[in-house]
Amino acid sequence: MDDKAILKEYMLKEIDIVQDIIKRMAHNSFMIKGWTIILVVATLLLKGAKIQVLIAFIPLLVFWFLDAYFLWQERIYRKLYDWIINNRLKTDKDLFNMNAYRFKDEVQPILKTMFSITLGLFYGSIAILTIAYAAILFLINQ
Template structure:
């Protein structure tokens, strides 16, 4: 029983570190998205189609952010499983593979349209779209 408690503390610490890394990655991606989209919009050339380049980092980083959010949710499921089962069982000791919970979290496309990501990236998409419409009219 004492060994299981020790494993419980080690596993939960490891999973918490992974979740922190995922959240940090998400924060960094949001910062890079704003930076690159604004930078591409500010690069004014004679070619007005240059504004369409702003959609590339927006969509790529939206996808990446959704991926990291999905991974974070998988590891939260793993964390909950460890908390509930570690003291009862030695099954999956120090197994950090969270993909066994893949059916318990939303798919990547559903994660992309989650409230937090949709508001953040959708508002940027709206601004870029409005800027594009004004530029081409």
């Protein structure tokens, strides 16, 4: 086997590993969205003091940030994937190096990711609905 064939074999293995990592990040994001809905709704359904409605924002904000973190990591690993595709057949530098943080400056920061369209619409709509529910609850109980 020549060097090109070996590097191609390594590239295919590296791509598989990175794709599995990206799939895990996407699955984590999906699970976080489910848990967000469950915990926010469960918190809103608890009957108690009026201020208890505001507690629903705690899991919303925590999971919103956590989901942004996973999306941020997924984007970093996509940069690693692109690097492997473009460079692996040319060099064996960073062979099987799955530390994708070397690409963190090439993607948006986590806070900007939080307010991206994909996350902003999902979590923003939950926040708006929670605020509307709290307003209705406060008006009814006056």
